[in-house]
Amino acid sequence: MKRTHQELWVTVFLSLLRVSAGTEVDETAPKFRAAVYEHVVTMPSDPKENVTRAEALSIMRQNLATYAQQAQAARAQGANIIVFPEDGLYGVAFSRESIQPYLEYIPDPKVETWVPCDEPDRFPNTEVQEELSCMAKNHSIYIVANMGDRQPCHPQVNANCRKDGYFQYNTDVAFDPNGRLVARYHKKNLFFEYQFDEPRQAEVVSFQTPFGRWGMFTCFDILFYSPAVEAVVREGIANIAFPTAWMDALPLLASVQFHSAFARGLGVNFLAANIHWPAYRFKVAASTHLQAWRLSITMHRYPANRD
Numbered sequence: 001m002k003r004t005h006q007e008l009w010v011t012v013f014l015s016l017l018r019v020s021a022g023t024e025v026d027e028t029a030p031k032f033r034a035a036v037y038e039h040v041v042t043m044p045s046d047p048k049e050n051v052t053r054a055e056a057l058s059i060m061r062q063n064l065a066t067y068a069q070q071a072q073a074a075r076a077q078g079a080n081i082i083v084f085p086e087d088g089l090y091g092v093a094f095s096r097e098s099i100q101p102y103l104e105y106i107p108d109p110k111v112e113t114w115v116p117c118d119e120p121d122r123f124p125n126t127e128v129q130e131e132l133s134c135m136a137k138n139h140s141i142y143i144v145a146n147m148g149d150r151q152p153c154h155p156q157v158n159a160n161c162r163k164d165g166y167f168q169y170n171t172d173v174a175f176d177p178n179g180r181l182v183a184r185y186h187k188k189n190l191f192f193e194y195q196f197d198e199p200r201q202a203e204v205v206s207f208q209t210p211f212g213r214w215g216m217f218t219c220f221d222i223l224f225y226s227p228a229v230e231a232v233v234r235e236g237i238a239n240i241a242f243p244t245a246w247m248d249a250l251p252l253l254a255s256v257q258f259h260s261a262f263a264r265g266l267g268v269n270f271l272a273a274n275i276h277w278p279a280y281r282f283k284v285a286a287s288t289h290l291q292a293w294r295l296s297i298t299m300h301r302y303p304a305n306r307d
């Protein structure tokens, strides 16, 4: 069953300055414009049901079609980067088995230089990465999205390897405006996500852009030192892309306040993209930034024109 409630677009554009570690604004740092998208996810009717890869792709392509429209709209308004939410391509509440057709092998971008849009057949079953890559390339924009990674492992080599021979990770990916996969982050701090494995080591990942170095982590990660705070204080990363499926809940977990506190407390630009599912309090994409006086926000609300 597809969601029928109103599709909400919240596109927040910020004119940002990259900031140095303190509260000083570096006026010479390049400005950029960013978009986050609060997405109404098309999900399978029963996430615990086993589906084929073709069925999984059909669901993910419906979500990707919306992403493509949004990437285009963001670029048309001058955005250099757009962030999409956690679980935005398939939803939540899968089992370890039922998520499998949604997963793809995501190569390590530190090892492989790969533009999936140009080389779609380099690895098998990478349709989602191909679409995200083409989207970034077509619209000449950095794209950060969240998807599932499936990495083969061998019990003889890795004692933690699962019986089925794979690790399954909740993963953020970043593509540059040429469509190249530039960063991959495996979520460390899982929140009742039995479909996914926790990586042994917290990964601090980043990618370089003409408007500064960007880090990525996801949702529950923000409540832990590693890798969230580590990325900023140890690696000096001053810009964070944060795909999330965040329950906007008082008193302590209100989205905007929480994410804004991280941005202000650590002095970073922070782009949070949430899914839009108000029945479960998943809402409010917050894009927050230390330099609040530089903030300009545009919000659009459109009625749904799909069922």
Ligand SMILES: *[C@@H]1O[C@H](CO)[C@@H](O)[C@H](O)[C@H]1NC(C)=O
Residues within 6 Å of the ligand: 048, 049, 050, 097, 098
């Ligand atoms: C899905 O497949 C797995 C085996 O791959 C099986 O253990 C599980 O019971 C199946 N789930 C459903 C709902 O059919």
Ligand SMILES: *[C@@H]1O[C@H](CO)[C@@H](O)[C@H](O)[C@H]1NC(C)=O
Residues within 6 Å of the ligand: 068, 131, 132, 134, 135, 138
């Ligand atoms: C990218 O552009 C090509 C050529 O115009 C088009 O066929 C394709 O659907 C586009 N893909 C995405 C994901 O935007």
